[in-house]
Amino acid sequence: FDELDTVEQTLGGTWDDVRGLLGGKGANLAEMTRLDIPVPPGFTVTTQACLRYLDGDNTVDQAPAPGSMPAEIWDQVLEALRATEHKLGKVFGDPTTPLLVSCRSGAKFSMPGMMDTVLNIGLNDDTAKGLIDRSGDEHFVYDSYRRLIQMFGTVVLGLRDELFENVLSAARTTRGVASDAELTAADLRGVVARFREIAPQFPTDPYEQLRMAIEAVFRSWNGRRAIDYRTAAGIAHDLGTAVNVQAMVFGNLGEQSATGVAMTRSGATGAPGLEGDFLLNAQGEDVVSGTRATLPIQSLGKVMPRLYAELQEMAGRLEARYHDMQDIEFTIEDGTLWMLQTRDGKRTATAAVRIAVDLANEGLITRATAVRRVSPAQIDFFLHPQLSAVARATAIEEGRLVATGLNVSPGAAVGAVVFDPDTAQRLAADGRKIILVRPETKPDDVHGMLAAQGILTTRGGRTSHAALVARQFGKPAVVGVSALEVDLVGHRALVGDLEIAEGDWVSLDGGTGQVFLGQLDTFVPDISDSWLSTLLSWADDYRRLGVRANADYPVDAQRARANGAEGIGLCRTEHMFFATDRLPLMQKMIMSGSTTERREALDELQPLQRSDFLGLFRAMDGLPVIIRLVDPPLHEFLPTFEELSHRITDAKIRLSAAASLDEIDGLLTRLRHDEDLLGRVEALRESNPMLGLRGVRLALRYPEILQMQVRAIFEAACDALEAGGDPHPEVMVPLTTDAGELAAARTVIDAEAAAVFAERGVSMPYQVGTMVETPRAALTAPKLAAHADFFSVGSNDLTQTTYGLSRDDAETSFLVDYLRTGVYDHDPFTSIDPEGVGALIDLAIDAADLHEGFEVGVCGEHGGDPTSIGWCHEHGLTYVSCSPLRVPVARLAAAQAAL
Ligand code: PEP
Numbered sequence: 001f002d003e004l005d006t007v008e009q010t011l012g013g014t015w016d017d018v019r020g021l022l023g024g025k026g027a028n029l030a031e032m033t034r035l036d037i038p039v040p041p042g043f044t045v046t047t048q049a050c051l052r053y054l055d056g057d058n059t060v061d062q063a064p065a066p067g068s069m070p071a072e073i074w075d076q077v078l079e080a081l082r083a084t085e086h087k088l089g090k091v092f093g094d095p096t097t098p099l100l101v102s103c104r105s106g107a108k109f110s111m112p113g114m115m116d117t118v119l120n121i122g123l124n125d126d127t128a129k130g131l132i133d134r135s136g137d138e139h140f141v142y143d144s145y146r147r148l149i150q151m152f153g154t155v156v157l158g159l160r161d162e163l164f165e166n167v168l169s170a171a172r173t174t175r176g177v178a179s180d181a182e183l184t185a186a187d188l189r190g191v192v193a194r195f196r197e198i199a200p201q202f203p204t205d206p207y208e209q210l211r212m213a214i215e216a217v218f219r220s221w222n223g224r225r226a227i228d229y230r231t232a233a234g235i236a237h238d239l240g241t242a243v244n245v246q247a248m249v250f251g252n253l254g255e256q257s258a259t260g261v262a263m264t265r266s267g268a269t270g271a272p273g274l275e276g277d278f279l280l281n282a283q284g285e286d287v288v289s290g291t292r293a294t295l296p297i298q299s300l301g302k303v304m305p306r307l308y309a310e311l312q313e314m315a316g317r318l319e320a321r322y323h324d325m326q327d328i329e330f331t332i333e334d335g336t337l338w339m340l341q342t343r344d345g346k347r348t349a350t351a352a353v354r355i356a357v358d359l360a361n362e363g364l365i366t367r368a369t370a371v372r373r374v375s376p377a378q379i380d381f382f383l384h385p386q387l388s389a390v391a392r393a394t395a396i397e398e399g400r401l402v403a404t405g406l407n408v409s410p411g412a413a414v415g416a417v418v419f420d421p422d423t424a425q426r427l428a429a430d431g432r433k434i435i436l437v438r439p440e441t442k443p444d445d446v447h448g449m450l451a452a453q454g455i456l457t458t459r460g461g462r463t464s465h466a467a468l469v470a471r472q473f474g475k476p477a478v479v480g481v482s483a484l485e486v487d488l489v490g491h492r493a494l495v496g497d498l499e500i501a502e503g504d505w506v507s508l509d510g511g512t513g514q515v516f517l518g519q520l521d522t523f524v525p526d527i528s529d530s531w532l533s534t535l536l537s538w539a540d541d542y543r544r545l546g547v548r549a550n551a552d553y554p555v556d557a558q559r560a561r562a563n564g565a566e567g568i569g570l571c572r573t574e575h576m577f578f579a580t581d582r583l584p585l586m587q588k589m590i591m592s593g594s595t596t597e598r599r600e601a602l603d604e605l606q607p608l609q610r611s612d613f614l615g616l617f618r619a620m621d622g623l624p625v626i627i628r629l630v631d632p633p634l635h636e637f638l639p640t641f642e643e644l645s646h647r648i649t650d651a652k653i654r655l656s657a658a659a660s661l662d663e664i665d666g667l668l669t670r671l672r673h674d675e676d677l678l679g680r681v682e683a684l685r686e687s688n689p690m691l692g693l694r695g696v697r698l699a700l701r702y703p704e705i706l707q708m709q710v711r712a713i714f715e716a717a718c719d720a721l722e723a724g725g726d727p728h729p730e731v732m733v734p735l736t737t738d739a740g741e742l743a744a745a746r747t748v749i750d751a752e753a754a755a756v757f758a759e760r761g762v763s764m765p766y767q768v769g770t771m772v773e774t775p776r777a778a779l780t781a782p783k784l785a786a787h788a789d790f791f792s793v794g795s796n797d798l799t800q801t802t803y804g805l806s807r808d809d810a811e812t813s814f815l816v817d818y819l820r821t822g823v824y825d826h827d828p829f830t831s832i833d834p835e836g837v838g839a840l841i842d843l844a845i846d847a848a849d850l851h852e853g854f855e856v857g858v859c860g861e862h863g864g865d866p867t868s869i870g871w872c873h874e875h876g877l878t879y880v881s882c883s884p885l886r887v888p889v890a891r892l893a894a895a896q897a898a899l
């Protein structure tokens with residue numbers, strides 16, 4: 001660990017390269033050693049050695065045979081071991097001054113609990129005796145010895161942990177005590193003897209122990225749970241793990257000894273100050289496994305004030321060195337504090353945002369770094385549901401708050417209780433919402449945890465496996481709910497007399513630790529006035545790309561603006577017609593036999609649209625509001641052919657059995673209406689509606705619809721202006737494929753606008769633009785630009801028409817297989833396809849560049865996708881437009897693209 005300078009010089013690379021070679025843990029142990037932080041001496045076997053050993057095998061089945069460690073690696077291990085012995089004046093395997101070591105995995109990226117560790121290596125009957133002579137503490141030595149055999153047995157020899165746990169629990173019962181710590185030295189000697197019988201292959205040669213342990217850690221890189229974790233976390237599979245061999249220090253040497261884990265700031269909220277747990281007279285795994293009730297780290301300040309102050313001081317130094325919140329492990333051996341590990345701490349989205357902002361305000365990082373630190377996915381968390389206050393209060397009043405545990409990963413989760421991870425995975429794949437309930441979680445449960453809405457455990461603390469994994473993946477979680485007893489065999493949980501069966505609904509609040517029976521209402525949090533708004537305001541300082549919202553109703557527009565949207569990039573006006581009070585009017589319009597009749601129906605719709613538009617202009621006062629003319633084919637506003645046929649058959653059957661004239665009358669009217677509708681549906685029926693009478697084609701075919709919409713837009717704009725507002729109306733023509741279409745539509749739009757302005761005696765600047773949604777529109781963009789003031793890329797349709805695959809069907813059909821088998825490397829409906837769709841968008845941008853002030857935005861779903869936002873930034877688009885809830889994500893992603 002004290003050769004970091006040499007490693008850096010030899011490698012000649014960055015800190016990232018150092019971590020790649022030594023693993024995160026090894027690099028940090030070396031760095032702490034360089035910072036003069038007390039670290040037990042030891043050495044790191046590199047990831048390169050691991051890869052050499054695994055020799056490129058990346059599957060569990062093809063793992064190399066034990067005992068095949070290359071000789072030169074082992075020789076270097078021995079050399080480094082000599083140096084460690086020298087530092088401590090102890091000798092590995094020597095009964096008089098025995099050195100014991102730990103052997104821990106440490107990959108480049110932290111994978112908590114996914115790989116293996118063996119402690120107390122070097123103990124056998126002889127060294128145990130020597131250690132007893134030196135320490136005079138037989139209890140401690142046999143406790144360490146039994147831990148070695150147990151860990152070696154499970155990790156290296158692959159024996160089941162229960163075999164060992166059963167022996168321990170029998171010993172506790174015989175002695176009549178509750179914890180292992182209360183067993184006597186003689187009891188533990190008996191336990192060791194039994195363990196040796198259970199694990200007869202346990203090597204008594206310390207060197208054999210060390211070699212086998214290192215190889216086992218190497219192999220654990222390719223264990224199933226490690227592979228699953230990497231796949232879920234997006235970590236490459238070819239990095240390998242380093243192995244850290246380090247002199248043991250003991251937290252179980254009596255009441256002046258302790259061991260603990262802590263975050264330098266709260267991993268849940270980001271609040272400053274140490275947060276963690278410790279145990280007196282214990283070894284590390286006792287703290288993380290949750291088997292003994294831990295004490296909060298603050299109480300260390302009462303028991304060992306000097307050491308607590310030292311710990312706080314070291315925490316500060318580590319944060320200053322790493323410029324981030326740290327997750328530390330320490331051990332106090334007989335009054336001396338040792339740091340065993342430091343790494344960047346896992347945190348919730350809430351904590352990530354607060355820590356980034358606080359660190360910038362404290363001068364530890366720049367604002368730009370703070371903006372880079374938080375991922376768009378973490379921002380997305382704020383947009384996830386939380387329990388509604390009313391639902392919570394009602395549930396409490398009704399006695400449905402059944403238990404409370406530790407609030408380790410915020411957010412509300414509502415789902416049906418499931419007790420095993422495989423079932424959880426299966427049900428979730430069927431689209432069911434589930435909550436995974438376990439006594440505690442282990443790495444083998446990760447697939448079920450990922451599939452669950454939320455996680456509930458009865459044991460474990462803030463740093464337990466369940467808490468860490470939940471936080472990393474943004475899953476709401478409540479752990480350590482001690483009032484809850486899980487009966488895995490009976491598939492039920494008990495809280496006192498209350499039984500919760502598999503399939504019962506529960507609601508969790510990972511922010512308060514509360515567990516409720518039943519399905520509680522949730523809401524999406526308000527993000528204003530918080531650390532998040534500070535971070536986003538910093539993001540705004542860096543981004544070049546504008547962020548607008550796709551908003552159809554005034555309330556959406558208000559929410560979008562509160563989230564930071566700089567205008568409306570797309571109002572899909574047809575959505576306004578789908579409202580229940582408007583649909584009949586729309587249907588009346590579609591059913592009209594003549595233009596006059598149609599105009600009458602449109603006259604009724606017009607004031608409704610006008611008032612919606614006025615709401616949009618008000619909400620976005622001073623900002624652009626792009627209103628798109630009606631786009632989908634008209635049959636979408638009518639019932640389907642099947643539905644109508646069914647209704648007609650049903651009416652006919654009822655007619656044949658009708659009892660009164662009134663009833664017959666009513667049924668006949670209904671029947672005639674449905675038959676008329678059916679006729680119209682048939683007339684409007686198209687083989688390929690997506691390529692049919694929609695978009696600008698519809699507007700040109702029924703210019704009266706176009707006129708009505710344009711009139712509503714400009715009358716609303718005049719209303720807004722007269723009320724002292726500053727409306728910026730922009731009219732957008734959908735699905736244009738030809739300059740002639742656009743020219744024709746524009747003539748109607750300009751004429752109608754002029755008519756409204758003349759009637760109202762006012763005038764204002766406005767723009768008319770078109771969507772670019774087909775390859776032809778992109779290819780002829782220079783011609784379209786001659787008739788347009790702006791372009792907006794409808795990337796949903798442009799992807800559909802460029803690939804020639806249906807946006808409504810592909811993602812539930814062959815595309816799923818394409819993505820699974822790697823035929824496509826990404827879903828083009830999620831992220832812009834740079835080669836095809838992107839090339840077409842570039843044509844539109846080139847055409848726009850020839851005109852001063854000509855803006856080009858993207859308003860399909862891609863506008864809210866961080867990867868696509870990066871692409872849009874690089875390709876010089878003016879803005880992206882996305883749903884109001886995605887606006888904060890887009891602001892951050894746009895800033896990160898620019899940084
Ligand atoms: C698009 O096609 O990308 C678009 C924004 O329009 P819509 O989704 O309404 O077809």
Ligand code: MG
Pocket residue numbers: 773794796797
């Ligand atoms: Mg479209």
